[in-house]
Amino acid sequence: MDQMALGLVSTAAAALCGLNVVQRRALYAARHDPLTGLASRHLWTAHAEHAARQPHGLVVVLVDGDGVKRTNDRFGHEAGDALINALARRLEDWTDRRGEACRLGGDELVAYVRLPRSPRLSEQLDVLTGELSAPVQYRQTWLPASASVGAAVVGDMPQPTLHRAMRAADEAMYQAKRAGGGAWRLAEDCAERTAVNVRCDAI
Secondary structure: OOHHHHHHHHHHHHHHOOOOHHHHHHHHHHHEOOOOOOEOHHHHHHHHHHHOOOOOOEEEEEEEEOOHHHHHHHHOHHHHHHHHHHHHHHHHHHHHHHEEEEEEEOOEEEEEEEOOOOOHHHHHHHHHHHHHOOOEEEOOEEEOOOEEEEEEEHHHOOOOOHHHHHHHHHHHHHHHHHOOOOOEEEHHHHHOOHHHOOOOOOO
16 A cells, blocks of 8 residues: 555545444445455545556456356355455455455455556566455365456546546457456556457547
């Protein structure tokens, strides 16, 4: 998490000191996803918008689990939830202190993270995709795991805003899914494929 976002968290933590246990639990529940414990979409968006005020090096990453429905159908919804939780933990671990992750809903996750430009960006996305593809232990079995990943560099947007970067990352993620999943795509790479009707730059 960058310094500005850490400042917001510190302010919020100071405010918590005046609340009783019930109020703290209610506030925590309002600010965190009930399944994964990640930041709520509202809280994450506030932090991400703040981070985007300094767009240099800021990357937005969209993650969509591949095959979660098949897991639900075969092993039950508790197994599907375990799979989503594992993907969330892996994305959170990958962002480390460089950003923050959030569950948008279902099996879709998002993160903002500060990373140096390529070639390290591509290397880091390779690492993320590999980590998301490791099997997940559930009770006495191992669940297959995979995810489609789309990324957009905020500073590369014609207008460097969080909204535009998220839309570009979303289009890139669906391009990765259409290619079979278990892979990542960068928004600028998708923009170069407009001749084959990819709309990653149509923001």
